[in-house]
Amino acid sequence: MGLANLSATLLEISFIAYLIATAFFGGAVKGAKSEASYKKNRWGSIAIIITIIGFLTHVGYFIARWMAGGHAPVSNMFEFTTAFGMMLVGAFILIYFLYRTPSLGLFALPIAILIIAYASMFPKEVTPLIPALQSHWLTIHVITAALGESILAISAVAGLIYLMKNIDMTKKSKQRFWIEFVMFVIVIVIGFVLSSSAFKLAGYEAAFDYVDKNDKPASIVYNYPPLFGMNESVAKSPDTMKPWVNLPAILNGKVLTTFVWSLFVGSILYLLLRLLFRRSIAAVVQPLVRKANSQLMDEIGYRSVLIGFPVFTLGALIFAMIWAHEAWSRFWGWDPKEVWALITWLFYAAFLHLRLSRGWEGKKSAWLAVIGFIIIMFNLIFVNFILAGLHSYAK
Amino acid sequence: MSKIKCQCGHENPFGTILCEACGRPLTEEAEKSQVVDMRYEGSARRSQTYNKSIVDKVWNFFSSVKVGVSIIIAVLATSAIGTIFPQKLYAPVSSVNATDAEYLAYYEKTYHIFGTLYYKLGFYDMYNSWWFKVLIGMLGTSIIIASIDRVVPLYKSLKKQRTKRHASFMKRQRIFGEGKALDSEATLDKAEAALKEMKYNVKKEDGAILAEKNRFSRWGPYVNHTGLIIFLFGVLLRGIPGFYVDETMWIREGExxxxxxxxxxxxxxxxxxxxxxxxxxxxxxxxxxxxxxGPIVKNFQTDVTLFKEKEGSLPGSEDLEYVKDYSIVVNKPLKFDGYNVFQMDYRLSELKSMKMQLIEKSSGNSYGEFTIDLDDPKGTYELNDGAKVELLEYYADYDGIKDGEPVSKSPIPNNPAFIFKMSTPDKPEGEKSFVAIQQTLETEENAYKVKFVSADTRDISGFTIRKDKTLYILLLGGIIFMIGVIQGSYWNHRRIWIQKGADQQLLVAAHTNKNWFSLKKELDKLNDAAKLPEYVDRQDKETKEEPEEGAES
Structure with missing residues (x-):
C-alpha cells in the first residue's frame, strides 16, 4: 500500500504547487511595469520553476500509481482526467519555453487545477483491469490520445486569452455574452467540485433499487440528495430525501441530480461573484490579459493545434483502430466514444482548413479553439455518462 | 486560352495572379492590394480560371475549401446525431435476425416518440444509410479535386520562381523592410553567410538573394490527403466479396x-x-x-484446438489434421491463414445432460438411474429388473402449455421438459408422466415417478471470425496520412528575399506558410549579423505601439 499512498501524496503536492505557481504568474503579469520586461520578470521565473516542480511530482504520482496498480493509471475517470491535467501542464511548459508567456500560465494552470479537482470527485481506488483493457494498447492509445487532447487544449487557453483581450467588455455584443457564458460554465464546474466535496465530506449516501432500460433490476448509490430518481426507483436507505420525480429508464436520474446540484451551487456562486464585483466575470478577468500580445496568442493557438493534431490523430484514431481490431474484432464500430473522437478530429480538420485557406485568424480562430476544447470535454464527460457505450468503464 | 506575358518576359498560364518568375502582380486586384495573398503563390488554379462547362462547375464546386469544410461539418453533425440513441448494432434486440418491426418496437418502447422518429428517419442505422455514404463519397471527391487543383500550380510556380523578384512583389509581402546600406554588396555577403548558418538554401544572383528552407512541408497536405484517399479506398474494398469476412459462432465445451x-x-x-x-x-x-x-472479471478464455481438413479429402469428410492448440483470450485472438477468431461472448452452465432415476412412489425404491444426453436424447432407457423408461417427447426450452400441448420456445436446453412412459414389471403397459424442472404432471395418479438426480453443465463460447484483407491498405493509408500531417505541421516553408534597389537601397521581404513568430526570430538574428534594414510585420498592430511579451528575443 506504500506506493498507492505515496502517489496520492505526490498528487496533492502538485495540486498545491500549481496553485502557488498561478499566484506567481499573476504577480508576473501584474508586477511588470513595462510589458517588454515581464518576460524576464523574476516572478515569472519563480512561477515556471514551481510549475515544473508541480509537474515533476505529478509525473511521480503517475509512476507510483502505475507501479502500485501494475498498469498505466489511465483506466478510469479519475486516472484519465488526472493524467489529462498532467499533460496539459506539460504542454503548457513546452509552449512556455517556446514563447515565454506568463499570461498563458495564468490561465492554463487554473484550468489544469480545475481539471484535477474535477477528477478527484470520482472514485480514486486502484481498479484491476477487466479483460478488454488488458493490453499494452491501453497504455499506448490512451496516453497518446490524452497528450494530443492536452496540446489542443492549450490552443483553447490561448484563444480564451485572445478573446478576453480583444472583446470590448464595455459594449453589449454577442461575443461579450458568449465569453461571459464560458466564464459561467467554469464557475459551474467549480460549483460541482464544491458541492460534491461538501456532500462527500458529510458522507452522504442514498441507495436505490431501480429497473434499467433493458427491464433488468439494478441498484445505484447517490452521493447527492436525490432530486431525480431512476426508473421505478425504491429507496433502500432510510432517512434520505425522497426524489421529486422518478425519470423514465432512458434518463439517468443520478447524473441529472448531480448536474442540477452543480448548476444550483455554481449559479449561487456566480451571483455572489457578480454582487461582489458588480461587473461581469469576464470584465473582472480582463485586466489580467492586458499584457498578452494578440498576434502571439493567435500564433500559439494555431501552433498548438498544429502540434496537437497529428498526436491526436495517432492516439485517438490510428492507435484506437488498431486496438479496437485486436480487442473487439473490428477497427471501427461507431461506438459513441469513437464517433466523438472522429467528430473532434473533423472539427480540428475544419479549423485548419478555415485557417489555412479561408484566412480565419484572430477572433474567429480563437472561438474555434474554445469550441474544440468544449468538444473534447464533451467527449470526456458527457459521452461517458450519458451516451454510454463500450467505453464507459469510467462509471 | 492565351498565356499572360509578364513584363519580365515570363509566360504565365492564363489566370495567374502573381508572375511565376518575378512575382509582379498581374491582376488589377493584386495590384491594388497592400499585402498580396500568397496562398498557392498566386498561381493559376483551374477552379479560379474556368467556369463554363458542366465539368468546370463540378470541378469548381469540389475544389472549394468552403464546400470541403461544409462537407466536413455535415459529416460531423450527422455523426453526432447517430450517437444520441444506440445504433442498430448495439440495440439489445433478442434474436440475431431480428426483423425491422422488432427494432421499431425496441426504439418505440425505450425512447417513445423520439425513438420512433429516430427509427423512421433512418438514424438508427445511419452510418450505413445511403446519404451518409454519399456524404463520405463527396468528402473523398472534394479531397481529390481540391488537392489536384492546388498542388499542380503550386508545384510549378515554386519550381519556376526566380531569385530576383520584382520590387512590387517585395513591397506587397507581409514582412517587408527597406533602407540604405553603407555597402550593399558586403551586406549581402554577410546575409548569405548568416542564412547558410541557419540552414537556408541560398541562391544569389544579380544582386539578389533568395533564401529558402523546408519547401517539402508545403507538400504535407497533399501527402496526407493521399493517405486519406487510400484509407477511404480500403473501406470501399470491403464491399467486395472475399475481401472481408465477419461471422459469429457459438461453440460448447467439448464440441x-x-x-x-x-x-x-x-x-x-x-x-x-x-x-x-x-x-x-x-x-x-x-x-x-x-x-x-463487487467481483471484477479478470479473464475470459477458451482453450481450443484448431484442425484443418486434410488436403485432397472430400469436402465434409471430416478427415482432419491437427494444426495447433491455443488459448483465445480477449485482446489475443487466434490467428491463422488471414483469419482472426476473437473471444467475444460466453454463456455459462448450459445443461448438457440430466441424470434421473425411476422410483416407486410408495416405497421410494429405485429401479436405477439413467442419463439423458440433451444433445441427443435417446428413445428408451433400460433399467434394473426389466423396468424401462421411454422418452416420448422432449421440450428443450419448455414455455408452458398452449392449446393443450406443451411448447418449446427454442432448441436450447434452457428449461428442459420431458414426457416419459415408465414401464415396470407390475405395470407393463406403462404410465405416462410429464416432467419439467420442479414440476410433474400426471394424467392419472401414477405409482411410479421419474425423479431428477443431478445435471451436468457446460459453458459456451461466442466467437467472432474475421478476415480482412483491406487492413493493410487501411494501415498504409494511416501511415501516409501521418507522414503527410507531420511533414506539413512540424516544418514550415520559409523564404527570405533580399535585393539591391536603386542607389544603395536594400529591400528585404519574407514569407512563411505559418509560424511567423519563428520566422521573425530568424530575421532578427539575420539583422544582428548583417545589419539589414528594419522590417515591419504588417499584421501585428500591437508590437509597434507597445512592446509586449514575446516581442523581443
Missing amino acids: LRNITGAPGYFIKSNDFILETYTKDEANAVYGEALDRN
Whole structure:
C-alpha cells in the first residue's frame, strides 16, 4: 500500500504547487511595469520553476500509481482526467519555453487545477483491469490520445486569452455574452467540485433499487440528495430525501441530480461573484490579459493545434483502430466514444482548413479553439455518462 | 486560352495572379492590394480560371475549401446525431435476425416518440444509410479535386520562381523592410553567410538573394490527403466479396465444429474459463475497488484446438489434421491463414445432460438411474429388473402449455421438459408422466415417478471470425496520412528575399506558410549579423505601439 499512498501524496503536492505557481504568474503579469520586461520578470521565473516542480511530482504520482496498480493509471475517470491535467501542464511548459508567456500560465494552470479537482470527485481506488483493457494498447492509445487532447487544449487557453483581450467588455455584443457564458460554465464546474466535496465530506449516501432500460433490476448509490430518481426507483436507505420525480429508464436520474446540484451551487456562486464585483466575470478577468500580445496568442493557438493534431490523430484514431481490431474484432464500430473522437478530429480538420485557406485568424480562430476544447470535454464527460457505450468503464 | 506575358518576359498560364518568375502582380486586384495573398503563390488554379462547362462547375464546386469544410461539418453533425440513441448494432434486440418491426418496437418502447422518429428517419442505422455514404463519397471527391487543383500550380510556380523578384512583389509581402546600406554588396555577403548558418538554401544572383528552407512541408497536405484517399479506398474494398469476412459462432465445451466463414477449418472447444479477481491475489491494492464494485472479471478464455481438413479429402469428410492448440483470450485472438477468431461472448452452465432415476412412489425404491444426453436424447432407457423408461417427447426450452400441448420456445436446453412412459414389471403397459424442472404432471395418479438426480453443465463460447484483407491498405493509408500531417505541421516553408534597389537601397521581404513568430526570430538574428534594414510585420498592430511579451528575443 506504500506506493498507492505515496502517489496520492505526490498528487496533492502538485495540486498545491500549481496553485502557488498561478499566484506567481499573476504577480508576473501584474508586477511588470513595462510589458517588454515581464518576460524576464523574476516572478515569472519563480512561477515556471514551481510549475515544473508541480509537474515533476505529478509525473511521480503517475509512476507510483502505475507501479502500485501494475498498469498505466489511465483506466478510469479519475486516472484519465488526472493524467489529462498532467499533460496539459506539460504542454503548457513546452509552449512556455517556446514563447515565454506568463499570461498563458495564468490561465492554463487554473484550468489544469480545475481539471484535477474535477477528477478527484470520482472514485480514486486502484481498479484491476477487466479483460478488454488488458493490453499494452491501453497504455499506448490512451496516453497518446490524452497528450494530443492536452496540446489542443492549450490552443483553447490561448484563444480564451485572445478573446478576453480583444472583446470590448464595455459594449453589449454577442461575443461579450458568449465569453461571459464560458466564464459561467467554469464557475459551474467549480460549483460541482464544491458541492460534491461538501456532500462527500458529510458522507452522504442514498441507495436505490431501480429497473434499467433493458427491464433488468439494478441498484445505484447517490452521493447527492436525490432530486431525480431512476426508473421505478425504491429507496433502500432510510432517512434520505425522497426524489421529486422518478425519470423514465432512458434518463439517468443520478447524473441529472448531480448536474442540477452543480448548476444550483455554481449559479449561487456566480451571483455572489457578480454582487461582489458588480461587473461581469469576464470584465473582472480582463485586466489580467492586458499584457498578452494578440498576434502571439493567435500564433500559439494555431501552433498548438498544429502540434496537437497529428498526436491526436495517432492516439485517438490510428492507435484506437488498431486496438479496437485486436480487442473487439473490428477497427471501427461507431461506438459513441469513437464517433466523438472522429467528430473532434473533423472539427480540428475544419479549423485548419478555415485557417489555412479561408484566412480565419484572430477572433474567429480563437472561438474555434474554445469550441474544440468544449468538444473534447464533451467527449470526456458527457459521452461517458450519458451516451454510454463500450467505453464507459469510467462509471 | 492565351498565356499572360509578364513584363519580365515570363509566360504565365492564363489566370495567374502573381508572375511565376518575378512575382509582379498581374491582376488589377493584386495590384491594388497592400499585402498580396500568397496562398498557392498566386498561381493559376483551374477552379479560379474556368467556369463554363458542366465539368468546370463540378470541378469548381469540389475544389472549394468552403464546400470541403461544409462537407466536413455535415459529416460531423450527422455523426453526432447517430450517437444520441444506440445504433442498430448495439440495440439489445433478442434474436440475431431480428426483423425491422422488432427494432421499431425496441426504439418505440425505450425512447417513445423520439425513438420512433429516430427509427423512421433512418438514424438508427445511419452510418450505413445511403446519404451518409454519399456524404463520405463527396468528402473523398472534394479531397481529390481540391488537392489536384492546388498542388499542380503550386508545384510549378515554386519550381519556376526566380531569385530576383520584382520590387512590387517585395513591397506587397507581409514582412517587408527597406533602407540604405553603407555597402550593399558586403551586406549581402554577410546575409548569405548568416542564412547558410541557419540552414537556408541560398541562391544569389544579380544582386539578389533568395533564401529558402523546408519547401517539402508545403507538400504535407497533399501527402496526407493521399493517405486519406487510400484509407477511404480500403473501406470501399470491403464491399467486395472475399475481401472481408465477419461471422459469429457459438461453440460448447467439448464440441468440434467447422468455423463459420472459414471453410476447411475446424475448431474444438476444450474448456471455457472465467476468472474474477480475488482479494488475496498478489495485488492487494485492488481490495478497495473490489469492496465497492463487487467481483471484477479478470479473464475470459477458451482453450481450443484448431484442425484443418486434410488436403485432397472430400469436402465434409471430416478427415482432419491437427494444426495447433491455443488459448483465445480477449485482446489475443487466434490467428491463422488471414483469419482472426476473437473471444467475444460466453454463456455459462448450459445443461448438457440430466441424470434421473425411476422410483416407486410408495416405497421410494429405485429401479436405477439413467442419463439423458440433451444433445441427443435417446428413445428408451433400460433399467434394473426389466423396468424401462421411454422418452416420448422432449421440450428443450419448455414455455408452458398452449392449446393443450406443451411448447418449446427454442432448441436450447434452457428449461428442459420431458414426457416419459415408465414401464415396470407390475405395470407393463406403462404410465405416462410429464416432467419439467420442479414440476410433474400426471394424467392419472401414477405409482411410479421419474425423479431428477443431478445435471451436468457446460459453458459456451461466442466467437467472432474475421478476415480482412483491406487492413493493410487501411494501415498504409494511416501511415501516409501521418507522414503527410507531420511533414506539413512540424516544418514550415520559409523564404527570405533580399535585393539591391536603386542607389544603395536594400529591400528585404519574407514569407512563411505559418509560424511567423519563428520566422521573425530568424530575421532578427539575420539583422544582428548583417545589419539589414528594419522590417515591419504588417499584421501585428500591437508590437509597434507597445512592446509586449514575446516581442523581443
